[in-house]
Structures are given as structure tokens and as C-alpha cells.
Amino acid sequence: MTQPFPFDTVLVANRGEIALRILRTARRLGLKGAIVFHAADKGAPAIAAADIAIEIKGPTPVAAFLDGAQIIEAARAAGAGAIHPGYGFLSENAGFARAVAAAGIAFVGPLPEAIDLMGDKVRARKFVADRGFPVAPSAIEDDDPATFAERARQVGAPLLIKPSAGGGGKGMRIVRDLALLDEEIARARSEGQRYFGDGRLYVERFVENPRHIEVQVMGDAHGSVIHLHERECSVQRRFQKIVEETPSPALTADQRTAICETAAGIARAAHYRNAGTVEFIYGDGEFYFLEMNTRLQVEHPVTEEITGLDLVEIQLRVAAGERLPLAQGEVPSNGHAIELRLYAESPARGFVPTTGKVLALDWPAGPGIRIDSGIAKGQAVTTAFDPMLAKLIVHGATRAEAIARARAALADLVLLGCETNAAFLDRLLADEVFAGGAVHTGTLDARPDLAAEPAPTPDEIRRLLAAATLSLRPTRDAADRIPALHAAIGAWRN
């Protein structure tokens, strides 16, 4: 049973597409939407969509959104009884969650304790392993240097040796034959010493061609926790997700049940409240806990498409103290959904962020197409924030139908004035590796051919030259200075 909300205004401590998306739900529920904004976003649709918009300032636009005190002050000024942090910025900052609660405002997210626990990756992993959930087998030298080699052997092959002090992939060695373990450990130790001045090591099971599969969970303040199925997020470039879908094409029905129930079990053990995502590494039929994100994720719309639920609504109701609106057995799963992230970037130039001005904008529309965007025609695209412009979400009865719908939507998407990755997304969807559902997290980085922009055909060049010369002032003016008769004679004489 839903009750009236104990607050009448929600402040969104975010920007762009997610701010607009949260405001939309708040308004639908009869709540007033307030927003904080930075001058760099002037003209953004999210600001216009809010009932109350309060400017925040900082040494940089991003710094303004990281200034918790200023945001709480804005919430007070707006009369907001709840703050939704969106994703990024302060969404996983336990200190901010505590400060919001101390100000007597509801934080639309988990308890600070859960953010602390899951924010510390080593602690989170130990918490999960201690409760019998699967984590990748590992051995830390510091735990007991005398038995390290033996414990490393027990991890089993293939395994990855990492310097404890390491980072950036330096000094890492993959061991596929345990007979070579001792000499590889010796090599890794001397490399660690050379790179980091520290030879201590750490060993973990290496998953060949891993997939990134995550599970959406939701908990309430009354002890109930459910999962809302998994999402496949293996299409990544340098750890940045680009395409997400659900259901995962990699899982059997039994594996799907196992991974989803494991995620719900981990959240339950952490007395988790509100929306969260448990991420797993999956390969060779095995899955291991990677980390838990204690916020709403960018890719939450694919879950909404197959369940028919509004995750932000559930977040707001849970934050207001209500029970989850449904039990685990009542969570629907219909069809297949895919999300494409539209970035202001140049795939052909190594994916560098691009800038410009949105001169023309026409979103695709139709059954099974959803656009979550934060941009409008006339808006400047700058590098002040993250380069994501919008998310294109499609839903179909089957995966093949969803892919076909996504490609048709991309062809209809008109965004002129700033280079985007739209054509790259289409090449990706058309690629047989993606169509066959066989993508792993390393696929994209190993396929620079997908980033290359094919040159226009001679026929396309003629049409582009026609469109350009007829539209550009200098070429049009030059033509208009020639009397038509004279031109006709000139052409005839040639």
C-alpha cells in the first residue's frame, strides 16, 4: 500500500539526463522537483524542468557538485525533505549521506554504513567471502609470507600475480602452468621492487575473456531485499561501459537464478536498503563477486524496460520508509532490452571527447524506443562534465528484435553540430561478435577496426557536396552571381 510522502519536495543533486529522469518520476508522484545547477550547464533541459533551480558555485563545475555543504544548503533553501544524488558525484559518499541525515533530510540511497562497507573494496571482498559467497580465489602474501607460495598454488591455474603496491597493470604476470609458478613469483617480485620499490605480491584466479555481469538489487527499511534480474555490461572500452543489455546472452536459466540469488544474498547480509548493484566477473561458467555499487546505475533503464518498474519511484518510496512494492516472485521479466550510450567523442581519433553546439536534434521515436537525454537544441557541448549526451534504450520481444530496433533508431537519430559515437554504435551492433552474444570485456579494445570511420562512397560524396554547396553561403552566393543563361551557355560550351 502506498502512503502519502513525508516530504513534498525532492532535490536532485545531479545534472544532465539522470537529473531530468529523476525529476520526471518525482513530478509523476506529485512531488515538487528541485535541482542544483552550475552555470556551465546554462540552457540544459533539466534546469527548465525543475520547479526550483538553485545555482551552485565552485572552482570547477564538477567541484560545485562535490560540495556537500552547499548542496544541503540548497536543499534547505528549496524546502526539500529528500535529496536524490543520482549517480557519480556524491552518490557514494558516506560522509555526504550522514550529513544529509543529520540535516533532517532523507537521503535517497543506502545507509552510510553500507556505503562505507562496499566502498572499501578489500573490506567488501572479505565481508562477501566470509559469508560463503563466491569471490575469486586469491592469496595475499602479507597474510603469511611463509606459506605464500603454497597458498598461491592452491588458487589454481590460470592465475594472475600482482604487486601488492601496484597499479596500472605494471608487474602483473599470468601463470597458466603451475610448474612455472616459483620462477614467475621471483620475476614478479623483482619487477614489483623495480617499479614500486616494494616486492610484496598478491595472487588471484585469472578469468580468461571475462564478462561483466551485474545484478540490480533493492532493499527496504523493513528487512526485505529483492533482485531485479541481471544486466550484461561486457561491451566496454577501457573499463567504460558502452552497451548494456538484459537478459545476459551468456547465462543459462540455472546460472541466471544462481547469480541473481547470490546478489540478493550479499545485499541481505549487508542489511542493504534502497537501490544497489552487485557486480560479478563471469567466465567459464563460474562467477565471482567483484564489487557492489551503492547507487542507481547509468544502465538502470534496461531493468525498467523488462520489469515494467520505475526504479526511481521505488527508491523514493523506500527512502520515505515504505515497504518494497513487490515480492521476489512477483518481479516480471519480459523480452529483451538494450541501452546504447551516446557519447560526444570521436571514435576515429582514439575516442577523444568532442565539443560543439547542438545545431539540430531529432530523437528517434516509436514502439520500444526510449530516450533518456539531458541535452536540447542550441546547447553547447563542453568538456566541463562527462561526455555522455544521452542513452538510447530499446525493448523488443527477443534479442534479435531489440538489436534491429536499436539499429533503426540509430539511423533515425539526428544530432548535428558535435561529433558523436552513433555510427560506431551501429557498427558494433552490426558486428557478428555482438550479434552472437559473445562479447567479453576485452573485445572492444582488441577491435580497433570498429572505431575506424569508413570513407563516404563516391555517390555519397556527390550528395554531400550537393547538400553543402547548396547550403553554404559562399558557394551559394558565388553561384547566384552567375546569370543562369550565362551558366547554361558555359556548361554547353564545355
Add this chain to the structure above:
Amino acid sequence: MRHLLLIDEAEAEAGLAPAGDGLYTLLVGAETIPVSLAGKILTVNGKAERIAVAVDGDTVFVHLNGKAHRIDYREPLARFARGAAGGGADAIAAPMPGAVVAVNVMAGDTVAAGQVMMVIESMKLETAIKAPRDAVIEAVHVAAGKTFNKGAALIALVPAETA
């Protein structure tokens, strides 16, 4: 007159001539192709299709066949041709995208070879744009503080004796 255009940074040449009744002829290589653009309908050789076009100064963005393209207008070829004929005319084009830091000359000024005409900043580096030879400034296309794209015309020169 033939024009130099950059299609997604690749050079192409084309001319446009009127054919009466709002119709035009596109001149590409030795071809003459009837073309027209009415609203969003582009007709090339009798084949009509819906496109989207957005003009921004000397740049036009075209959505064609489900893809966005960028076409930049460059100086008329006649000017380059005159230069090639030994006249020494020149158009200074931006070597890379950037912003104008300072403009030291204006149209009509006489410059000596090596003289700094403009300072641009690109990739966090300042670059001085120097006169390639003794010349007269015909036009300065960008003002201080403005940004430009690769290939954009910055300054047009004419040989000193023709000015």
C-alpha cells in the same frame, strides 16, 4: 568557380552554377549534375531523399544515410590557382583545431616574410602564424578569442604587387 571543401576532413572540389527556376548544377570533376535542396529534400540527378542540414558559419553538418557528416568550406580554388601561377597568393589554413590568442594584422596591411600575423593556441601550445612571403593581407577570417577547426581559413594574402 570551383570551391575546395573538406568532407570529414578529406578534400573535395565542387562548383555550383544556377540552372534557373531555383535549380542548380553541381560541377564535380567533369560531371554536371542537376541538384536542388527544398526544405529537407535533397534531389541529386532526379533522386530525392530526406536529409538534415545545419549550417554554422563556413561549416555545414549533414545527416545523410543515417550518418552525420561535417563539411568545411575552404577558400575558393581560384585563389590557390592564382598562387600556383606564380602570383604568390595564399590562404593560411589552420593546421589543427584551436583558438585565436592574438591578431596582429588587419586587411590592407603589408607584411614582410616571417612577420608574425597571428598567434593561435592549440593542444595547449601557442603557435605563431608567420607570413610565408612579403604580401598584403586581403582578409582576416577569425577574431581573437574565437575557436576554429582544422583546415579553417585564418588569413588570406595577396601578392604585394597586386594589392
